[in-house]
Amino acid sequence: MLEDKFGRRFHYLRLSITDVCNFRCNYCLPDGYQCENDRDFLKVSEIKTLVSGFAKLGTSKVRITGGEPALRKDLCDIIKVCASTAGIEHIAMTTNGFKLESDIQAWVDAGLDALNISIDSLDPRMFASITGHNKLESILRGIDKALALGVRVKVNAVLMKQYNEKELEPFLAWLKTTPVTLRLIELMQTGDNNEFFQQNHVSGMPIKDKLLAGGWSQLIRDKSSGPAQEFYHPDFEGRMGLIMPYSKDFCASCNRLRISSLGKLHLCLFSEQGLDIRPALQSANDEMLQHQLTALLGDKKATHWLQEGYTGATKHLAMIGG
Template sequence: MLEDKFGRRFHYLRLSITDVCNFKCNYCLPDGYACDSDRDFLTLPEIKTLVNGFASLGTSKIRITGGEPSLRKDLPEIIETCALAPNIQHVAMTSNGYKLESDIHKWVDAGLNSLNISIDSLDPRMFAAITGHNKLETILRGIDKAIALGVQVKVNAVLMKQYNEQELTHFLSWLKITPVTLRLIELMQTGDNQAFFNHNHVSGLPIKEQLLASGWGQLIRDKAAGPAQEFFHSDYQGKIGLIMPYSKDFCASCNRLRISATGKLHLCLFADQGLDIRPSLRAADSSELQTKLVELLGNKEATHWLQDGFTGATKHLAMLGG
């Protein structure tokens, strides 16, 4: 079992397969994707070695991320590779939903269990203003298709003071009739969004207090779950999750590690560097990889230091998929 010096166990791998994204979200890539780094992304055989190595060390859940993972033509093969790995019980993916309506059947057939889709506003005009794309209705139809196919769907919305802070009522009305989990995510400071962060950060704590006061109950967190605190209400088909990285003891329950699209292990989303494990992947040597992972895990810090303004090597969230 992968375990760090603080006793945290890592059941959950977030695997980026590309840093390319075709959206221009104002909190992440406001000027669009710029090819300013090596684009020699992990190959399918390397991904197989990686997944098998992590699975042998106790990983049970894999989330495929980007950039936008659906921009890789071999995405169904990547999903299948993850789903067929021994001991992997759950394959998830985070996407902007651009290809959701057209491709969801392929992903499910390959073994996808759950899906997180980014929708920062249910107002089509505001959605377009945030993302640079007028695709909200297409994405919502894709979500309906995913639900009909039995996929667990979560919707990610980044809280932003000047854009969607007032939309909670609209989202709640949607959750009355829609069986998804809405995850409200505090805007995080990255290397290139400091001014935007200063103008738009909203704390999730008042929302948590509002939910509890309105009869929402808090769910118990599974060992392989993400960082959200989740809430349910008997009057709603959907649930709400809050991701509050600036809250006290946020990192105490950390259970996930990250691999970049070029084969670097990131012990934290805001680590000061990625640790190169690609030689082990290219050698197709799972035993060497496992030894390397156990050794590198000794460097994991107790916290991300975000509260002190430290953002590490993360220039924008598309680098590692958040």
Template sequence: MLEDKFGRRFHYLRLSITDVCNFRCDYCLPDGYACDSDRNFLSVSEIQTLVKGFAALGTSKVRITGGEPSLRKDLAEIIKNCANTPGIEHVAMTTNGYKLESNIQTWVDAGLDSLNVSIDSLDPRMFQSITGHDSLDSILTGIDKALALGVKVKVNVVLMKQYNAAEFSQFLNWVKSTPISLRFIELMQTGDNLTFFQENHVSGLPFKEQLLESGWSQLIRSKTAGPAQEFYHPDSEGRIGLIMPYSKDFCGTCNRLRVSAIGKLHLCLFAEQGLDIRASLQSADSIELQKQLSSLLSDKEATHWLQDGYTGGTKHLAMLGG
């Protein structure tokens, strides 16, 4: 089992398969994607070795991320290989939803069982302003298709003071009749967004207080769950989650590791740098990879230090898929 010196166990791998994204979200890539690094992304065979190695060490959940993972033409093959790896029980993906409506059936047939979709506003004009794309209606249709196929759907909303914080009630009304998990994520500071962060960061704590005062109750997290504090209400089909990385002891329940699209292990989203494991992937040696992962894990720190304004080597969230 992958376990660090603080007793945290890692059941969950977040695997980026590209850092390319076709959206221009104001908090991440306001000027659009710019190629400033090696784009020799992991091959399907390297991904097979990677997932096999993690699974042998107790990892049971893989989340495929980007950039935008659907920009890779071999995405369905990657999903299928992850789903067919012994020990992997859940294959999830995080997407901006651009190809969701047209491709969800193919992804489900390949083995996808869980989906996170980024929707930062339910107002089409605000959505376009944030992302640079007029595609909200198509994304919502894609979510309906995913639900009809039995996919567990989560929707991610990055809270931003000047953009969508006032839409909280509108989102709550949506989940009354929509069986999704809607997660509000505190805006995080990265290397490229300091001014935007200072102007738009809003704490999730007042929203938590509002939920509890309105009759929502908090759920207990499972071992493979993400960092969200999740809430349910008897009158709501959907649930609400809050991801508050600036809250006390946020990192105490960390259960995931990240691998970048070029084969670097990131012990934290805000680590100073990625640790190169690609040689082990190219040799297709799962045992050697397992030894390397266990050794490198000893360097994982107790916290991300975000609360002290530290962002490490993370210029923007598209680098590792958040």
């Protein structure tokens, strides 16, 4: 079992398969994707070795991320490789949803069982202002198709003071009849968004207080769950989640490791640099990979230090999939 010196166990792998994204979200890539390195992304054969090695060390959940993973033409092959690996119980993906409506059936057929979809506003004009794309209606239809296919759906919305801070009520109205989990995520400071962060960061704590006062109850986290505090209400089909990385003890429940699309292990979203494990992947030697992962995990820190303004090498979240 992958376990660090603080007793945290890692059941959950976040696997980036590309750093390319076709959206221009104002909090992540406001100027669009800028190619800053060779696009020698992990091959399917390398991903097979990677997931096998992690599974043998106790990982049970793989989340495919980007950039935008749907930009990879071999996405379905990647999903199949992950889903067919012994020990892997759940295959999830995070997407901006631009191909959701057209491709969800193929993803499910390949083995996908859960989706996280970014929707920062339910107002089509605000959605287009934030992302640079007029795709909200198509994404909402895609969510309906995913739910009909039995996919567990979570929707991510980054809280921003100047954009969607006032949209809690529309989101709650949507959850009345829509069986998804909406996670409101505190805006995080990265290497290239300091001014935007200072202007737009909103704490999730007042929202948590409002939910509890309104009859919502907090759920107990599963071992492979993400970092959200999730809440349910008997009168709502959907659930509400809050991801508050600036809250006390946020890192105490960390259960995931990250692999970049170039084959580097990131012990934290805000780690100083990636640790190169690609030689083990290229040699198709998952035993070598297991030894390397176990050794490298000794360097994982107790916290991300975000509360002190530390952002490490993370220029923007598309680099290693958030």
